[in-house]
Amino acid sequence: MANKLDTFFSALADPTRRAVIERLITGPAAVSELHEAHDMALPSFLKHLGKLESAGMIRSEKIGRVRMLHIEAAPIAEAEGWLKQQRHLWEGRLDRLSALAEQIEKESDDG
Amino acid sequence: MANKLDTFFSALADPTRRAVIERLITGPAAVSELHEAHDMALPSFLKHLGKLESAGMIRSEKIGRVRMLHIEAAPIAEAEGWLKQQRHLWEGRLDRLSALAEQIEKESDDG
DNA sequence: GAAATACTTAGCCTTATGGCTAACAAACTC
DNA sequence: GAGTTTGTTAGCCATAAGGCTAAGTATTTC
Incomplete structure (x- = not known):
């Protein structure tokens, strides 16, 4: 997907990912904390986070064994x-x- | 896709479809007129129009053999x-x- | 240092997406 | 009414999306 808008809109076209955005709006969170709210296997959930990150909508930082996610406005x-x-x-x-x-x-x- | 936002955002996640929206913002147009601007086969292009229509973003009306498209704001x-x-x-x-x-x-x- | 925690990677599966060609149908036009 | 225009339908193909399990790695914790 060439265009930025392609990746932005496509990242928002999924309820799981919109829910993550809505959660992160209220403040940073760890992967496992975000995952708790979603009834799917961790690797599947990580794919969603990966899309949000490659769309530039979130940033992540690994601290010890925990990865913290922040929103990018x-x-x-x-x-x-x-x-x-x-x-x-x-x-x-x-x-x-x-x-x-x-x-x-x-x-x-x-x- | 259950949610309305799913179909809206996913409809907007494609440059061809955004271009159609941008064109229709300026006024109604026929399928063939819209198609001229896009380097792809008509059936492929019709699929894009179909997505915009099923997302409720455009309406269409067939007059004679010509189908006119209108935007839905x-x-x-x-x-x-x-x-x-x-x-x-x-x-x-x-x-x-x-x-x-x-x-x-x-x-x-x-x- | 063994066990538990918190991801991470690899690989598989099914369905959706975005493109194509070929053939059909309906409505003008001459 | 034969030919042209303007869609439309059917069906194929390759890749992407979104889900899974199983196995691996790196950090604590006890």
Whole structure:
């Protein structure tokens, strides 16, 4: 996947991974602590963490035998930015359409 | 995929599909018109349109032999909403952390 | 230093994804 | 009504995704 947005959105397209993000928003946590909330084998869960990390959404640091995970806010803002831009373009278009509708109405009153 | 957000984010995780959204933001278009911009066979392209439609992000209407596509804004707002919420929780957490840091600093001045 | 803890790696399985070609169907156009 | 345009359907292929078990490694802990 070439694009950053590809990996961001694809990382968010899974409930397990969104749940991890939602948890990490409240503060750092260890792998095993995060894993407790999810009913799947550890290696499967690690794959999800791997995707979040390679999408740049989390960082990890190994301390002794424990790996601590932290969230990285920038990609969230970036993905949100794309959506916001699309929505603004969309709203702008609606505005132009309604302006056009008004103008047509006015012209038909004049004529 | 059970969740709405799953299908929304997964629909956005592909550059072809984001390009279609970006194009449709500017107004409705026919399948063949949209297809022109993408270097792939029509059936492949139709699969992308199918995903956008089943994610509820676009609507389509067949007029004669031409199928017209329109964008549906609600899902974009919904996905953006999730990201915004996460970002706000995150910023709230940073605020609490810096408040805590200030308090600790103040207490160490007092002590 | 043996045992327990906390990952980590390797490898397998099934289903989904994203691409293709070929053939079909419906609606204009001449 | 023959031909062209514009999808649509069916079916194939390769790779990625998301799950598993089993076995291995590195750190504590007792």
